[in-house]
Amino acid sequence: MSRIHDALKRAEQERAASTGRHVESAFEQPTSQSDEARESMPSMQASGAMAMPAMPTMTMNSAFNYESLIARCAQREWSPDPRTMLFFQADDSRTGAEEFRTLRSRLYQIREKMPLKRLLVTSALPKEGKSFVAANLAQVLVRQHGRRVLLIDADLRNPGMHRHLGAPQSPGMSDYLLGECDEFAALQRGPMENLFFLPAGKTVSSAPELLANGRLKLLLQRVEPLFDWIIMDTSPVIPVSDATLVAGSCDGILMVVRSNVTPSDLARRAREEFPDKLLLGVVLNGAPADKLQHSKYYYGEAVSSHA
Numbered sequence: 001m002s003r004i005h006d007a008l009k010r011a012e013q014e015r016a017a018s019t020g021r022h023v024e025s026a027f028e029q030p031t032s033q034s035d036e037a038r039e040s041m042p043s044m045q046a047s048g049a050m051a052m053p054a055m056p057t058m059t060m061n062s063a064f065n066y067e068s069l070i071a072r073c074a075q076r077e078w079s080p081d082p083r084t085m086l087f088f089q090a091d092d093s094r095t096g097a098e099e100f101r102t103l104r105s106r107l108y109q110i111r112e113k114m115p116l117k118r119l120l121v122t123s124a125l126p127k128e129g130k131s132f133v134a135a136n137l138a139q140v141l142v143r144q145h146g147r148r149v150l151l152i153d154a155d156l157r158n159p160g161m162h163r164h165l166g167a168p169q170s171p172g173m174s175d176y177l178l179g180e181c182d183e184f185a186a187l188q189r190g191p192m193e194n195l196f197f198l199p200a201g202k203t204v205s206s207a208p209e210l211l212a213n214g215r216l217k218l219l220l221q222r223v224e225p226l227f228d229w230i231i232m233d234t235s236p237v238i239p240v241s242d243a244t245l246v247a248g249s250c251d252g253i254l255m256v257v258r259s260n261v262t263p264s265d266l267a268r269r270a271r272e273e274f275p276d277k278l279l280l281g282v283v284l285n286g287a288p289a290d291k292l293q294h295s296k297y298y299y300g301e302a303v304s305s306h307a
């Protein structure tokens with residue numbers, strides 16, 4: 001009797017394996033390997049030949065749509081920095097706002113020619129205005145009726161976006177990548193309708209390993225259908241490799257150059273880190289008013305693509 005039972009059980013297990021259930025469980029338990037390594041070893045994962053780290057149950061199989069996101073992700077108190085966050089107040093004619101509208105138009109023009117939803121914002125060095133540009137771009141995009149935007153702070157080494165927004169830093173990206181929380185817990189929304197924020201999360205010392213462990217890619221696949229735009233703020237390119245890791249998961253890159261600050265050779269070196277087809281253009285940040293056509297335009301100017 002027990003031999004028949006064992007045989008039936010074995011047959012059931014083999015059927016389950018052949019219908020691909022092992023693939024789902026491999027997704028549910030991402031490892032700390034890179035995507036490439038994970039993709040090249042599905043059979044090892046399926047057969048259980050490889051030790052898998054214990055991970056908490058994720059929300060792979062539960063309903064994941066915009067309504068569930070609104071219902072389950074926390075609404076937080078934000079205190080946006082009034083000096084640099086241009087679109088939170090009723091007055092939307094502030095210095096710099098027009099440049100962000102121009103940048104928005106150019107992105108829509110580019111989007112007519114290529115698929116463009118996941119946008120990475122980076123620069124050569126720290127403090128050039130990556131977070132400033134990413135945050136205001138997300139705001140100006142969400143200002144358009146019905147547009148849904150996810151803003152991600154993927155600068156795990158020196159996160160700054162939460163300070164611009166006056167939002168909590170965690171839970172967020174690092175907590176999610178470590179498998180310590182699910183998407184609903186990592187994401188938050190503030191006062192602006194349809195603008196969601198994934199902060200950097202708690203400070204970690206293993207940013208490149210975390211960004212390459214496969215969970216970022218998984219997260220982006222899950223949230224992509226819910227949003228019109230996903231804007232990712234990253235670490236600077238010259239000192240560290242994190243931005244190039246994140247670039248593998250995006251459709252296009254905006255390079256920020258701070259006027260009269262970024263050395264041109266470093267800007268060029270940073271640009272060379274990315275394939276030409278991903279580079280959409282350069283945002284010249286902090287250009288002096290007298291250098292621009294209209295004196296009220298101060299904060300930045302979107303330069304044409306492939307500048």
Ligand SMILES: Nc1ncnc2c1ncn2[C@@H]1O[C@H](COP(=O)(O)OP(=O)(O)O)[C@@H](O)[C@H]1O
Pocket residue numbers: 084123125126127128129130131132133160285286298299300
């Ligand atoms: N165009 C600008 N005008 C005024 N202040 C700016 C501008 N761009 C950036 N800043 C300020 O410069 C500092 C660095 O900007 P931030 O966006 O945090 O840089 P990064 O993300 O590149 O390290 C912040 O205090 C920010 O408020």
Ligand SMILES: [Mg+2]
Pocket residue numbers: 130131132155158159160161233
């Ligand atoms: Mg920053």
